[in-house]
Amino acid sequence: MKRGLILGLALALVAGVSSLSAQGIKWGVGGGMIMPQGNANTSTDVDYGYIDKSGFGGGVNVTFPLSVAGLGVRVDGLYGTTNHKDSFCNNLTGTSSCGSSTLLGANADLVYNFKLGGAITPYVQGGLGFYDQKVKFEASGVSVDSSKANFAYNLGAGIDWKLSSVTLFLDARYVISKWNDFFGTTGYTAHVNFIPLMVGVRFGGK
Numbered sequence: 001m002k003r004g005l006i007l008g009l010a011l012a013l014v015a016g017v018s019s020l021s022a023q024g025i026k027w028g029v030g031g032g033m034i035m036p037q038g039n040a041n042t043s044t045d046v047d048y049g050y051i052d053k054s055g056f057g058g059g060v061n062v063t064f065p066l067s068v069a070g071l072g073v074r075v076d077g078l079y080g081t082t083n084h085k086d087s088f089c090n091n092l093t094g095t096s097s098c099g100s101s102t103l104l105g106a107n108a109d110l111v112y113n114f115k116l117g118g119a120i121t122p123y124v125q126g127g128l129g130f131y132d133q134k135v136k137f138e139a140s141g142v143s144v145d146s147s148k149a150n151f152a153y154n155l156g157a158g159i160d161w162k163l164s165s166v167t168l169f170l171d172a173r174y175v176i177s178k179w180n181d182f183f184g185t186t187g188y189t190a191h192v193n194f195i196p197l198m199v200g201v202r203f204g205g206k
Helices: 002-023 086-093
Strands: 026-036 045-047 055-065 071-083 099-113 120-139 142-162 167-179 189-191 194-204
Touching (some): 026 071, 055 194, 099 142
Antiparallel strands (some): 055 071, 120 142
């Protein structure tokens, strides 16, 4: 239910502002890679990058311009899926495949656009997010999964390329989140840090 609510709010937000593009609001869609970060595994902590390899993701975004030149607020929703690493599965179950992880969440970021003139506009962004993170293990006919909603924060950068009627974008951010009592184990923490690398198209704006 939490996952459906997050996705529903993100989609409703994009649909609701598409008719307001004349006011400078931009909305967009994109897709790309989800790259888990970190490779630590200790008696109390495990990194997302130790468990999973890179996967795929997609998202929607809405950008609201502010009165200060170059500044805006961007709200985006993101869905991603990654499979567990072969090495992790072999260590855990003795098989090369043992499940996957999914991410569903939203971010609210402050964006600053560097107005350089011409069609290319670099930008930086950063803010807070909220993610529902689900991990599933499958081995020897047994399937176990768990999920938890967590706050996150992020910092990133990108490039907008303005064409005649649309804007192409490429951006990446570093998202930091943490799952305490991972998989019901008290005191065991999963650091769910990852980089979504996205390409897509924006509509609207001035």
